[in-house]
Amino acid sequence: MARHVIAAVDELPPGARKFLEIDGRPIAVFNIKGEYFGLMNRCPHQGAALCEGPLIGLAQSREPGEIEYTKLGEIIRCPWHGWEFDIRTGQSYCDPRRFRVKAYPAHVEPGASVVKGPYVAETVTVKVESNYVVVEL
Numbered sequence: 001m002a003r004h005v006i007a008a009v010d011e012l013p014p015g016a017r018k019f020l021e022i023d024g025r026p027i028a029v030f031n032i033k034g035e036y037f038g039l040m041n042r043c044p045h046q047g048a049a050l051c052e053g054p055l056i057g058l059a060q061s062r063e064p065g066e067i068e069y070t071k072l073g074e075i076i077r078c079p080w081h082g083w084e085f086d087i088r089t090g091q092s093y094c095d096p097r098r099f100r101v102k103a104y105p106a107h108v109e110p111g112a113s114v115v116k117g118p119y120v121a122e123t124v125t126v127k128v129e130s131n132y133v134v135v136e137l
């Protein structure tokens with residue numbers, strides 16, 4: 001699995017999302033309360049840009065008359081027809097076995113481990129032999 005650096009941490013504060021294309025795939029990366037999640041930006045229903053929809057919560061009921069609102073800001077609602085998906089897993093709540101959005105792992109890495117840069121100078125080996133400096137090409 002190839003690693004892709006997509007933003008500095010400061011560019012993606014909690015509640016923010018960033019749209020990008022990686023290897024030809026439309027993807028959005030979300031910061032949900034300090035955790036990062038990547039999701040395919042294509043709805044499995046009719047192909048809308050799913051990740052442009054509003055972030056909502058999940059209303060669940062264990063018994064009649066009792067509604068619990070959980071996962072606040074962790075559910076994305078498709079802007080076209082309102083299907084809802086869990087950003088953490090890509091799971092659909094309308095038909096979890098048939099519909100799922102591809103989820104991509106995202107995390108924070110220290111800059112030193114990712115900022116090698118594309119600019120690498122050619123190096124040569126230099127050593128001292130008796131009184132002469134020798135370069136090896």
Ligand code: FES
Binds near residue numbers: 044046048078081082
């Ligand atoms: S295209 Fe997303 S719900 Fe229809």
